[in-house]
Amino acid sequence: MSQALILAKSAGRGGGALTLLEHTQHVVAAAEAIAIALGYDVRLARLGAALHDLGKAHGHFQHKVHGHELPPHEQFPHRHELSSLGFLPLFDAADWDGLIELVVAHHKPIRHDPRERGILDLQKQGGPWLTDHLLGWEQWSADGLAVLAALGIPTRPIARAEAEAALRYAVKYCQSRFKASEWSEGRGLLMAADHFASALQHQTTPQLAGLFEKPDLSNFLRLDNALYPLSQVPADDLRPHTLVVAPTGAGKTDYLFRRCRGRVFYTLPFQASINALFDRVRRMVPNGHLRMRHAMSKLVEGRSGRNVSEKLLQDKVGAAVKVLTPHQLAAVAFGTPGYESVLLDVRGCDVVLDEIHTYAQQAQAMVLAIVDVLVQVGCRLHVGTATMPTALYQEVLRRLGGPEAVYEVRLPAPVLDEFNRHEVHKISRDPASPDALPASCDALLEAALAAGEKVLVIFNTVLGAQAEYQRLKARFPAIRAMLLHSRFRRQDRAKLEEQLKRDFDDVPGPCFVVSTQVVEVSLDISFDRMLTEAAPLDALIQRFGRVNRRRTTENIGRLRPVHVLEPAPRTLPYDPDVVARSYAQLPDGALLPERDLQHHLDTVYPEVAVSDISTHVVWREGQLTEISALTNRSRSVLVEALDIESATCILAADRDEYMADSTSWDRRTELEIPVSWRTLRFNRNRQHYVRLELGSNPFVVPQELADYELLGLQLIEPDSFL
Incomplete structure (x- = not known):
């Protein structure tokens, strides 16, 4: 079949149809750039990227991507990445394990997939899964070979028996990996490259420029003003970590940046504060990819008038500075989908945890769990706070390695008096x-x-x-x-x-x-x-x-x-x-008095009140022990561990627009009003609200638009939470 007809993505996703060759070229470029930046085997990364999606040439995938009805003999669960492994015989046997590591789980875990589509899930179920994944091999494998040839990789025809043997070898390899409790760099790299290329498509190569670049933070070093006393405190202490306690207005943000030596992940608890800091970072940092990430950041970028690529890059690897909520790093502690890519991205970087005293107990427990993991992967952590009880301070200090590893900064009492x-x-x-x-x-x-x-x-x-x-x-x-x-x-x-x-x-x-x-x-x-x-x-x-x-x-x-x-x-x-x-x-x-706040806080909070989320964390004493290689936990773990389950409502006046086929995801999100499930459970009228079966499945509230414009959403309930 003509390569122009072998698609990796259908029209309407990213602006138009994308051929398998084009997508593979984009992923290869991204994988090479990421591997170079992170010190991974560049040759192996290139081969894995070339191999990863060849199974999309399978008739099952091509029928679906072209919008055709599947014939009866192709109505079976198909994972294209498993079909891709049929091409392993083209590569040196010494590379097989590394290539399987890159390819086999870049979409699904090898076991315990919610839909039981991982390679070991299918193997456990029995049945003709291997035969199905090579169905029509003699015809469609030629299209996969053509992609490899276009990439300059030597090819030859592969007999079906060879392809079957390769898949059986992949099963045995994955069975051995399932016994290991360790995270996979290869899986993280391929996922990062695939997500990058899938989002950017034909803009992939231009956007690779500046990826993983160390930011120029020199503008944060120029402030020396008595109004901001931290600007006069040296920041060149050689200890890797930092704990800064200072009042609002003391220059804490600039000081935390001054302590950074590499790429920066700067976390804050609230969306508005992230938006404000990101705008400042864009003015202060002249180089590299600068990004922000929170639940609504894509909407903010959409309203900003900046180009589409900036919006697409927000959750991708390689930013010089990324301003985000710690929830965006939570995958590393909980082992949720994509955690390996996040670990690869953040490993060895500077991570600022600002205003950590503001989090509720569950979120604070999450932050502490993230601290444990980031210390293990060589990050330099810089914690800033205005109001942290001593008990919590000592717990953070302990997890960072104690005074030998942490530069502790406090302002003297006479300076604090100036902040009364x-x-x-x-x-x-x-x-x-x-x-x-x-x-x-x-x-x-x-x-x-x-x-x-x-x-x-x-x-x-x-x-x-x-x-x-x-x-x-x-x-x-x-x-x-x-x-x-x-x-x-x-x-x-x-x-x-x-x-x-x-x-x-x-x-x-x-x-x-x-x-x-x-x-x-x-x-x-x-x-x-x-x-x-x-x-x-x-x-x-x-x-x-x-x-x-x-x-x-x-x-x-x-x-x-x-x-x-x-x-x-x-x-x-x-x-x-x-x-x-x-x-x-x-x-x-x-x-x-500002100098007395610590005493008052310690009186109110004599002990650390942090929720126990240990059953949800996949690390124990710095080792990954609660999850197998090439697998992950579901995202619902975060909801359960952090008690962050939420719902959305929309106004009755917005219902028609929300339901229209032409309404984009962005627009639907703009119309939504977030409300906690706890609030809705206590609401006597909830059972009378219509709930839509599209978007985020919002409840439709029959409130008059004029009342909403005056007061916001009104729900009749015994108590109303933030």
Whole structure:
């Protein structure tokens, strides 16, 4: 058959049909570049890339890729990578094991595949799987040979018996590998190259330029300003790891970059903070691939107007600097699909773990598990925090190897005194109406707004924020106001964050913003005054950081007021005991000294409260022991271990657009509103919501668009979480 008709990908995926030869050429180029950068056998990587998809010439795959109905004799489970191994006889027998390692599991694990399509799954089931995978070999193998010949690899006809013997050898090899608990570099390399080439297609070779390039971080070395005391702390200590404890505004981000010596993975907990740092990195770093990665990063890149390649490259290997959430590195600890590629990419790099004190117990456990793995694969880890309890600090220090391996940086007490910014006032609740704001709050807000102040009001639940925004909007109708929480359409959430910066933070004059915890770390904004519900002390300190945030020579030593409401009878989503202990540590009508924060934190958190996720982690004492070579665990492990199961909703007004065949994945994602399953389980109306069977299977909420535009998504429920 003509090579132009032998397809690897059908039209509509990446813009058009792609021939098997074209795709193979792209993967070969990517595999060679990755192998060179990572010190892998370049010759073997090239041969594995040439071999990996030849099984797509099989009639079963070609019928499907061309959109034809399968004939009765081809209606069987087909894995093209297994058919590819029929071409092993063309290669030196000494290379077979390495080639099988590269090819056999680049799509499916060799065993325990959810659909039982791995080579050992098929072997265990019995039946004619081997015969099926070589069905029509005498005809279609010629097309595979033609691809190899075009790549300059010597070929000859292969008898069917030889091909069958090669597959039987692959089974025996995989049976031996299944007994080994170790990760496969070859599998990781081929997966990385295949994903890169499949996404970039004809742009593969141009985009290989600069891959794995060490970033030029010299712009982070030029700041030497007394306003940012960390800029005056030496960063050339030879110990590989770093622990920095410093207040917001001390220059922590720049200092963490100054400690980096190679390619950088910079992790942050929130999407908005990742977006902001990535924009700064693009201004500061003049070379290499610069990327960001979080759940919605492709949408952000799509709105940015940057080229399509930048969007496609986000999750691919080889970035000079990648700004991301630690969840994007979690595969290395849990052994989920693609973990070998992530390990290859991050091995030996600098990894910054910033703001790790903000994570919930499950996520914090994940971060610690990631630390263990990254230390084992030679990464240099740099941890930054503003509010870390000593017990957690000591645990991180231990996992990094102790003081001999960790450069510990803290600012002296006199310097910390220059960061005193907040005077704390406690507000008692009315015993007769403990869930409502006391009357004194209105008088306080009226005086502040009359004085031209910008006021930030923070509630712990979406429901509370929505109710208070409605009340304050009616009470102060002429004042600029805004509501911000997590239950807006993703497209609207991004616009609201931009509006908060543009129309409230950067514009003088009185205003108030009502929000939930979404403002704690993620946004670089500065208000004159805050009114907040009681919360855990570390969360409160982060909230306080949104007030009097700008550090200038004029405002050093100047205090701004923060008002904290007495804990309500219910403190969801927080532990009531932690909230009570935190509130007890706050002064009333007095300065909260920066130098005393560590003592207060240690009083609230005397022990490390980290969830036990050990049953989900595949490493023990630095060794991969809970998973076999060439296999992986399912992605559902992350959901179970981290309790991050979530759902989505859409508005009834968006239903038709969401369901339209012409609506892209990106557009559907923009229309979605993320909601936790916990919230939906307690919602009395959930059983009445229609749930769509496409996209992310969202629930359709029959809320009027005008109400949504005022308050965001409204769900009737006993409690509403962030």
